[in-house]
Amino acid sequence: MSERVPILKIGDVLLVSIQIDLEDQMVMDLQEDLSQRIVDTGARGVVIDISALEIVDSFVGRMLASIAAISRVLGAETVVVGMRPAVAMTLVELGLSLGGVRTALNLEQGIGELRRSRRNGSVPR
Amino acid sequence: MTNVGESDRLVGLLTQGREEFTGKWVRGVTSTLAGRLTAAEVQQDLNELYTALVEALRNGGVATRNEAYGEVRSLLTELSRNRARQGFSPTETAFSVLALKDVLEPALADGADVKAYLQLARVLDDLGLYTIEVHAKTREEIISAQAEQLLELSTPVVKLWDGVVGVPLVGTLDSARTQVVMEKLLQSLLDLNATHAIVDITGVPAVDTQVAQHLLKTVVAARMMGAECVISGIRPQIAQTIVALGIEFGDITTKATLADALRHALDRIEERGPVEIGGLL
Numbered sequence: 001m002s003e004r005v006p007i008l009k010i011g012d013v014l015l016v017s018i019q020i021d022l023e024d025q026m027v028m029d030l031q032e033d034l035s036q037r038i039v040d041t042g043a044r045g046v047v048i049d050i051s052a053l054e055i056v057d058s059f060v061g062r063m064l065a066s067i068a069a070i071s072r073v074l075g076a077e078t079v080v081v082g083m084r085p086a087v088a089m090t091l092v093e094l095g096l097s098l099g100g101v102r103t104a105l106n107l108e109q110g111i112g113e114l115r116r117s118r119r120n121g122s123v124p125r
Numbered sequence: 126m127t128n129v130g131e132s133d134r135l136v137g138l139l140t141q142g143r144e145e146f147t148g149k150w151v152r153g154v155t156s157t158l159a160g161r162l163t164a165a166e167v168q169q170d171l172n173e174l175y176t177a178l179v180e181a182l183r184n185g186g187v188a189t190r191n192e193a194y195g196e197v198r199s200l201l202t203e204l205s206r207n208r209a210r211q212g213f214s215p216t217e218t219a220f221s222v223l224a225l226k227d228v229l230e231p232a233l234a235d236g237a238d239v240k241a242y243l244q245l246a247r248v249l250d251d252l253g254l255y256t257i258e259v260h261a262k263t264r265e266e267i268i269s270a271q272a273e274q275l276l277e278l279s280t281p282v283v284k285l286w287d288g289v290v291g292v293p294l295v296g297t298l299d300s301a302r303t304q305v306v307m308e309k310l311l312q313s314l315l316d317l318n319a320t321h322a323i324v325d326i327t328g329v330p331a332v333d334t335q336v337a338q339h340l341l342k343t344v345v346a347a348r349m350m351g352a353e354c355v356i357s358g359i360r361p362q363i364a365q366t367i368v369a370l371g372i373e374f375g376d377i378t379t380k381a382t383l384a385d386a387l388r389h390a391l392d393r394i395e396e397r398g399p400v401e402i403g404g405l406l
Contacts, residue, residue, distance in 0.1 A: 085312050085350065092307075092345050103350060105350060110351070113351075
């Protein structure tokens with residue numbers, strides 16, 4: 001069995017901290033686990049922490065976008081936090097934008113962002 | 126091989142007349158440097174060079190590509206590096222080597238010596254070219270080091286307020302500078318926990334599609350990290366150019382002055398309110 005990415009619950013937010021480079025199977029597992037957890041816990045927000053990732057390519061980018069889309073369908077907003085400067089620069093150079101995915105500097109700001117969007121009613125950027 | 130005979134002859138000639146030749150050589154070189162180096166300094170350099178040259182001729186003949194010339198080359202490298210740093214021209218530097226030809230010319234005795242002299246002249250020409258090459262290379266190194274320094278100097282990132290950083294850009298934006306600016310900006314967003322960035326282009330003389338492209342990249346990268354980015358300091362002419370060129374800044378906020386941009390950022394921060402995590406948990 002391949003490794004699974006842990007999903008932690010804090011209040012009504014689910015925290016996914018990605019610590020290692022992801023492979024196809026792990027991404028599939030993560031999407032499955034996360035959607036299950038959102039339904040089980042009735043979470044209103046998902047925070048994906050990528051501060052440990054040194055490389056974010058189109059594969060990871062697509063994964064983040066699809067997780068955000070899945071969560072939105074299930075009624076939870078997604079924020080990606082902790083992107084490294086080098087990663088942001090590479091993405092820009094590659095012409096990739098994490099379309100439709102919200103970002104925040106760190107976990108604290110990310111949770112603040114979720115809280116705000118819930119207070120103002122869901123307003124996707 | 127005749128070459129060997131000639132180089133032996135040269136070695137003999139050079140060893141025999143050592144005092145006389147180096148003395149004249151030093152005088153010749155010193156006079157062209159117009160007092161910017163003392164005779165003692167020149168003498169030290171040239172004595173070493175002379176010794177190494179005779180040694181190389183003895184071991185390696187007149188083939189300057191030979192390993193025997195390693196010592197000569199390293200001495201020449203050092204010499205022309207120093208000269209380049211001190212601001213001497215390539216001619217003055219190369220003359221340090223070529224002057225040896227003038228010194229040796231009067232010492233020619235008969236036909237056989239002429240041939241040997243020509244051989245030596247060829248060696249010295251080679252070495253002279255080598256000094257010019259090193260000289261040029263050193264100058265290029267100096268220039269690129271200065272360009273790098275300029276790059277570092279001209280791109281400060283300043284904290285304007287709690288959670289707001291500013292990047293006052295001065296000078297033209299090329300891709301190398303954009304890279305540096307982006308790197309510094311993104312790092313300081315992290316370090317200062319800033320949610321707003323203001324890129325001020327008051328000091329950018331002209332905005333064309335290229336520059337706009339670089340600005341956009343910077344803004345998009347900052348956004349990707351989760352910070353809002355405002356471009357400020359757009360002068361009237363630049364606004365006109367931007368519209369004339371059909372440059373689209375999309376949904377990026379632009380302001381006329383840094384003050385406007387700062388006010389905008391502060392308003393936004395107030396709107397968002399403090400980060401309260403407790404409410405959500």
